[in-house]
Amino acid sequence: MNINNIHSIYFLGIGGIGMSALARYFLWQGKSVAGYDRTETPLTLQLEAEGAKIHYREDPTEIPVKVDLVVYTPAVPANNAEFAFLRKRQAPIYKRAEILGFISASMPTIAVAGTHGKTTVTSIIAHIFKTAGLQFSAFMGGISSNYNTNFLGSMNPDWIIAEADEYDRSFLYLKPQIAVITSVDPDHLDIYGTYENLFESFRLFTENVSADGNVIVHGSLEKLARYHAGRMDYTINAKADFSITDIKLSGGRYHCKMNFKNEIYDFDFSVPGRHNLENATAAAAACLVAAISWDVIKEALSTYRGVKRRFEIHLNSSDQVFVDDYAHHPNEIRACISAARDFFPGKKLTGVFQPHLYSRTRDFSDGFAEALDLLDQVVLMPVYPARELPIEGVDSELIFKKLNCKDKWLIRDQDILKFVENNEFEVLITMGAGNIDQFVEPIKERLEL
Numbered sequence: 001m002n003i004n005n006i007h008s009i010y011f012l013g014i015g016g017i018g019m020s021a022l023a024r025y026f027l028w029q030g031k032s033v034a035g036y037d038r039t040e041t042p043l044t045l046q047l048e049a050e051g052a053k054i055h056y057r058e059d060p061t062e063i064p065v066k067v068d069l070v071v072y073t074p075a076v077p078a079n080n081a082e083f084a085f086l087r088k089r090q091a092p093i094y095k096r097a098e099i100l101g102f103i104s105a106s107m108p109t110i111a112v113a114g115t116h117g118k119t120t121v122t123s124i125i126a127h128i129f130k131t132a133g134l135q136f137s138a139f140m141g142g143i144s145s146n147y148n149t150n151f152l153g154s155m156n157p158d159w160i161i162a163e164a165d166e167y168d169r170s171f172l173y174l175k176p177q178i179a180v181i182t183s184v185d186p187d188h189l190d191i192y193g194t195y196e197n198l199f200e201s202f203r204l205f206t207e208n209v210s211a212d213g214n215v216i217v218h219g220s221l222e223k224l225a226r227y228h229a230g231r232m233d234y235t236i237n238a239k240a241d242f243s244i245t246d247i248k249l250s251g252g253r254y255h256c257k258m259n260f261k262n263e264i265y266d267f268d269f270s271v272p273g274r275h276n277l278e279n280a281t282a283a284a285a286a287c288l289v290a291a292i293s294w295d296v297i298k299e300a301l302s303t304y305r306g307v308k309r310r311f312e313i314h315l316n317s318s319d320q321v322f323v324d325d326y327a328h329h330p331n332e333i334r335a336c337i338s339a340a341r342d343f344f345p346g347k348k349l350t351g352v353f354q355p356h357l358y359s360r361t362r363d364f365s366d367g368f369a370e371a372l373d374l375l376d377q378v379v380l381m382p383v384y385p386a387r388e389l390p391i392e393g394v395d396s397e398l399i400f401k402k403l404n405c406k407d408k409w410l411i412r413d414q415d416i417l418k419f420v421e422n423n424e425f426e427v428l429i430t431m432g433a434g435n436i437d438q439f440v441e442p443i444k445e446r447l448e449l
Contacts, residue, residue, distance in 0.1 A: 001092075001102050006068045010091075011035030012083060013073035014054055015044040017150060018165060019096055021139045022071060024151035025103070027051050034064050036082055043143075060085035067091050071099055074168045075387050097165065100139060101173030104160040110286055111174045113164040113205055114182030114218075116332050117279045120271075121180055122163040123307050124283035124300075126152050129161065131300035132292050136161055142326070143308035159290070164205065166198070167191065171205050177213040178289055179206060180282050184221060185331050190359040190388075199224075214289045216242075216282060232289075234281045236274060242285045244277055249342065258284060267298045271306045272313075273339030280304075309437060311339050314444045321347065321427040322447055324440045328356040328433035330367030337374045340427055347426040350377040352416065354432030356384050358391040361398060369402035375429075377407040379419065384434025413439075420446050 009026050013019050014035030020043055026033050027050050034053040037044055044054050055062045058081040070086050070093040077083075086093060104111075112122040119142040126138035127146055135154040138161035143150050164171035164179070167188050184202050192198040206225035209215050215225040219235030234242035247256040254277055258265040269280050284297050306312065315322035321344055327336045333353070340349055353372060355361040361368070361383050372378045380396040400410050411419055420428075420443050430436055430443065 001094075003099075003102055006031065008032040008064060008066050008068045009034075010063060010067045010070045010086070011072075012070065012080065012086075013037055013076045014047065014052065015039065015041055016073050016075060016096075017043075017141050017143075018139070018163070019071065019073050020044075020047055021141075021151040022096055022099060023047055023052055024050065024149065025137065025139070025153060028151070028153040032064070036062070058082055069094065069099075071096055077387070095168075095170065095173075097168075097170030097173045100162055101175075103137075104162060104174060104176075107157065107160055108177040109160040109162060109174060110178045110180070110290065111162050111164040111171065111176035112180045112182070112282075112286075113166060113171050113202065114180070115166065115185045115187045116329065116335070117182035117275065117282075118163050118165075118180075119307055120276060120279040120310055121182060121282045121286075122161060124280055124304055125180075125286055126161050127304050128283060128287045128292060128297055128300040129159065131303070132287075132296045134158065134292075139163060140307075141165065142310060145305040145308060145312075146303070166201060166205075169201050172201070172208065174205075175208045175210070177210050178286050179209045179213070179215045180286050181206070181215070181217045181221060181224060182279065182282060183218055183331075184224065185329065186363070187329055187360070189363050190357070214286075216285045216289070218278070218282070232285065234278065234285050236278055236281075242281050244281050247274070247277065252343070260285070260288065265294050265298070268302045269304070270302075271304065272311050272343040273335055274342065275335040276306075276311070276339070311336060314440065315447055320425065320447060322425075322444060323427065323429045324437065325429060325431050326433055327431040328360070330364050330371040333368070333371035333431060334374065336429065336431060337371070340429060344427050348376045349427045349429065350379065350423075350425050351375040351429045351431060352379040352381065352436070354381040354384050354430075354434045354436040355396055355399065356433040357386055358383055358388050358394045361396070362391060362394045365398045365402060368399045369404075372399070373404050375405060378403055378405045379409045379411060379416075381411060381413055381416065381432070381436065384432065384436070386434065417442055417446060 015037035112118045123144045129136045136159040137157040138152040140150045141163040186195045214230035219233045219240045225231045232241040236244045253270045309326040325336045327333045
């Protein structure tokens with residue numbers, strides 16, 4: 001497909017974080033963009049302000065008469081009325097990942113994959129490229145706090161920077177020059193069935209990397225891409241091609257050193273969490289490989305402000321802290337709590353967690369309980385179903401019963417604000433990938449009263 005010949009694009013599920021980045025790319029190109037989504041959100045309203053025409057109920061009559069391309073997300077059910085109408089109309093229909101593959105096919109691409117951390121690494125790389133003044137287009141799976149968008153573009157890019165999503169094997173449409181893999185932990189088992197199948201998908205992704213390119217993997221992934229000539233690894237306080245040492249935390253910033261080829265590179269970084277230091281290392285490694293100077297990389301790392309909903313601090317006073325995080329996997333919850341312990345030592349931590357997907361709740365209930373037990377107080381909301389129907393015997397109580405934490409509550413969505421009003425907190429953390437983000441501003445308002 002020649003993307004340049006496409007003038008009118010219709011998105012089924014335009015409000016998704018990956019879909020909206022692609023919509024912004026086409027708006028940037030001056031194309032006509034329209035779409036459907038189930039719910040109006042701040043992101044869809046921003047897209048409308050940028051020129052997209054969006055409606056919020058299934059109605060084929062709302063679809064433009066002329067559509068050159070339909071882009072859909074697997075999150076849209078196959079029985080969606082508009083989906084059925086478009087298939088009958090025989091419009092060219094592609095997954096979001098396929099279109100990203102078409103866009104990136106003709107130029108060098110940096111693709112960032114991993115079950116955790118990929119959004120942060122992608123956004124750091126984009127910030128480094130922006131700081132360097134390079135021509136590129138970046139597709140991010142979260143809203144960059146530096147730029148308040150999930151897409152950064154140039155009219156004539158020399159590079160594509162793309163978040164490579166493992167869900168539904170989407171990342172196999174990409175053929176990058178440089179690949180970063182942050183982690184391969186069990187997840188999306190509703191798609192893959194077993195961890196072995198998930199790992200195999202990541203192995204196939206590494207085979208898509210150019211033979212003269214580079215695969216940069218976390219130091220724990222010893223078995224991944226081991227035969228690729230351009231393989232390198234990174235980690236904290238251990239032997240690796242890129243390793244971080246001498247970590248000091250002062251004034252709300254990490255100060256550390258990165259070792260690479262017997263050279264020492266010092267830098268500052270202010271996003272909380274040792275896992276984010278590793279994310280910064282992965283991004284710096286990719287940019288060094290892409291021939292960006294260390295002076296530029298160092299400057300960008302010092303001015304990087306993070307991603308919305310990735311340990312996003314909404315309140316930070318001497319007596320009260322409020323943090324919101326996208327964490328929806330046990331390892332992400334552990335990393336989030338560890339970051340809070342690091343940055344707010346000695347404070348009592350209260351976590352409000354909304355489980356995402358019945359299948360994930362079923363598969364990782366033990367892991368969720370173990371991770372949440374690292375908190376001083378635990379509040380559990382009902383499972384957010386997203387694309388799934390209920391599974392018998394699976395709900396938040398499945399996790400709740402396995403918690404050892406004595407201070408724990410099960411609450412309904414509609415009671416969360418009342419809970420916040422009636423309790424005092426030193427550090428309050430909301431976590432989850434569902435609609436818990438809709439409560440962030442109301443919670444902040446009540447905490448500020």
